[in-house]
Amino acid sequence: MTSDKKTVNLLADMCLAQGIRHIIISPGSRNAPLILTFAAIESFTCHVVVDERSAAFVALGMAQQTGDPVALVCTSGTAVLNYAPALAEAYYQQVPLLVLTADRPTEWIDQADGQTIRQDGIFTNFVRHHCTLPPDLHTPDDEWLCRRLIADALLAFDQGTSGPVHINIPLREPLYGRTVHQHKKTHHVAYSQGTSMPDADTLAELAQLWSGTERVMVLAGMHRPDVALQQVLQQMSERERVAVLTESLTNLYGEGFVRCIDRVVASIGDDEAPLFRPDLLITFDGQVLSKMVKTLLRKYPPREHWHISPHGHATDTYRCLTRVVEADPATFFTQLMPLVEPTKSRYRDLWHKRVEQTNQQHQQAMQALPWSDLKVFDMVLNALPTGMSVQLGNSTPVRYGQLFDVWNGIDCYANRGTSGIDGCVSTAVGAALARREVTHLLVVGDVSFFYDSNALWNQHLPSNLKIVIVNNGGGGIFRYIPGPSDTDELEQFFATSHHMHAEMIARQFGVAYWRCENETDLREQLATLMQHPHTAIVEVMTPAKESARVLKGYFAAMRG
Template identity: 50%
Template sequence: MSKPISDKPIVKALVELCHLHGVEQVVISPGSRNAPLIISFAGYEKFECLSIVDERSAAYFALGLARETKKPVAIVCTSGTAGLNYAPALAEAYYQQVPLVVITADRPKEWINQADGQAIEQPGIFNNFIRHQCTLPLSGGHKDDEWYMNRILNEAFQKCTGTIPGPIHINVPMREPLYGKTVYSDSPARKIEVLTGDSQLSADAISLLTNELMRYERVMVLTGALHHDPALKQALEALAAKGVVVLTETLSNLNSERFIQNMDRVVSTISEDEQLFFSPDILITLDVPVLSKMVKKILRQRKPHIHWHFTNQTYVTDTYQSLTRMIKGNAPVILQQVADQMPPREKRFHDTWNKRTLQSTERHHQYFEKLAWSDLKMFNLLSRQPLPAMQIHLGNSTPVRYAQLFSWSDSHQWYANRGTSGIDGCVSTAAGAAHAAQLPVLLIVGDLSFLYDSNGLWHKYLPPNFRVMVVNNGGGGIFRFIPGPAETEELEQFFEANHSHDCRGIADTFGLDYTACHNEEEFTAGLENFFAPSNKPALMEVFTPNVESGKLLKKYFKFLRNEL
């Protein structure tokens, strides 16, 4: 290391260990107490250092970046309330199992609670949403300080990228002066290696699972939000070929004719009297969240006899109140082993689901023959376009639910912040993914979510193939069709947060091309230019009616059930 960096030895060691444990990108927010960290990360020359002012946006940007690269990303901020802004993204990363290295600069301990500036209790501020936390020793002047620091940092990084990856918090108290630099001789930090392998079950355990499957006729695999995983798809196709029903969502990134796709489109047609015929004896789930409230409701009412849940977590997840077996290990490998040993079974359960899928698909297409302009119509038109291969990121609330109802090209990859399902970081997360993605990135987001996170565009890292589609129906459209809010007099002001803002000024401020669409004709005509190659990112604002959109979605589900 020949370039001058901070003269604080603790910071040098921290930066080196970040590099040794796979960090390649560092998202930095401005400050003074974090000056030694800024100087050292920027001076080390082995990192891509990105500057994002808004800490909340910076953390979500890092989440999208880490999820895309599948490598830990560091985020660095100054002391005080700056770090508190990381909390929403850390909660999301924790439940998505995305590795983030959170580094907060801090004041010396003796100045905490002494009416000094930006001096708050920082250790433990993220306790509920991190895999590990540590505070580095202040001085770094004794060899035992350096040994202790090396040990606790190696432990932290192992928790960040281990079997269950996730965010870690490294708190770094520092005394002034903060801007001193020096050139160190070559004495690299020591990395402690941990060797792990894919966990498989024994032959006896596989036989136990296979025998349990054979005792029951109706077996279902339920999948939620997943990364594209060819090994998992192969294992699930093998199970489906032998009569197992596999339910997928758009976010599952599992496309196959053997699977029941567009889950809500099918499940919404199942009456209470029919639930028994569609409910499994054995339910198999993975350690990822499922979006569909409809399927959750049925499975909680008609509980399976057996529920296997694949997880490497230490806590018990019993979403359907019927858990009988937690299975730790590599889920695709274990499911493939089970599929290989399992003989073909009766396909009556599988055929029941397939028949209902065909019926609901036919009704789905009939509904759109004369549908008026609305949120639902917009998604239908978009799903029928010959879109290029791309990543599509969905904002929470309505976009992620509308997308579930349509069939899309196999060339798309789907993402959403479904770890905690908040609306607060959709733009920033998509922007972070776009910075590293090989494919173009499209974000489809509601107006409230976009306005809430418009700072996600406040940086210079948006690639020219980044596209944002804002569905502006004048408020929180989801409250028009979920039970409860629509019947209250507080709907428009407090639930829907009705407004008359548009996004043109935001697009102009951050340098995005802007297009507005107010009806089907404008939308269809504008799509070609919107997706055309450009030297700038682009934003399309699609204005839809709020009251009518909610009514048409309710009618859609009634039509699928043949009630209209």
């Protein structure tokens, strides 16, 4: 039996028709009709996460892996606001989430009633669509309106850029009534999307512009694995004038790509930077992590910058945008490249020679490393087996990940939509829940882990999740970036130094735990971690000041 609320039953029927199957529920009373209905329908898989902030990041991790919408259900009041950080991250990552918030009827808003805030449009800046449903369905017209509002909301997942959708649901008391609802295949509005591509004349024009350049840089940022795009980029990288630059989060791997761009760009001095400046820069949707390459391109901008976007986003990250091409990148490159005339150029080889140089410098630096954060990342990332999925925490771990060429056959993700530390652990939990056939490793800093340790308070903690905490006693990034590292307030206000360990947190949640402080222990415990049949944690203690000194020395070595 489901809830006796007609609105809720209609919503459930339409979610089924949309193909939504996973529901993340946080307990409450006002959302009782939603809980009773979703829990009663076998086609839904319901997960319970008490903390709404964590719940939203768990949903983000699930949808990030599958590309399918995951629904969130919570009660009214401040519970709703706790979704905001994850929704902002999902909005900028373009990850689909369906947010279902229970609410008081409109007449009770601002009337000093309990657990009542203004929820209509509360996430306007971070959702692709939002609506509030009518609380009562007395007439066929009422039902038609409700159905239309839900259909419009669900249709937003298929129209344009993906992202969160918010449906606010006012519900009257009594809240716990039940009925026998005959779930039936309901009316579903399908969306047939056309293929956006430049016409033949525009393609010819672009090919001519490309053919007139000697140096072309394709810069790929955060992206989901895409076989078609990877293949065409590999073909492009074989052309003498084209340098394809990728990051750890790009999830596109080619032998001809310039990988580990932070260590490569770090080696480029101001006197030679103009040689590496492209005539034509090509980007596509997905944030670029590397601040170094952003700085290089802003200081030495190309003559032309094309941004390829399926939905026509005019993203001007490098302050030199000259053209937006509304097209799927793989399709666009596949159709354009046969029209581009081959030409002699040293641009690709210039980058590849610098890659060879920095690879040698990197290997030399790794051989001489003392115990430090960088040594830990060298050991952990080089021990990754093919087929694993990795989540890198903000802010330091994801930057260390840029320095290692280990990502062939390994998926790599991080919350770089808004780059906050607040949901790294919960996102990894969701990712592991969504793809149970894969082992997921979260590499996270101590501050990020402690901030989001509530992620382990989860009835469904997946056994295929392994966690490595790099504990350097604070926010390590502030110890080496210019600015805070030179202030007297560094340790107290920026790095927020501490002497905490994660052992008691692990014990509280029944998670296996090991701690290590040297290479021998880490090597042994990594092997134990990967073989453990359940969620487990290895916490690695590293020296704070030494780690900052080592990393600064590493980049000095890259610069020669």
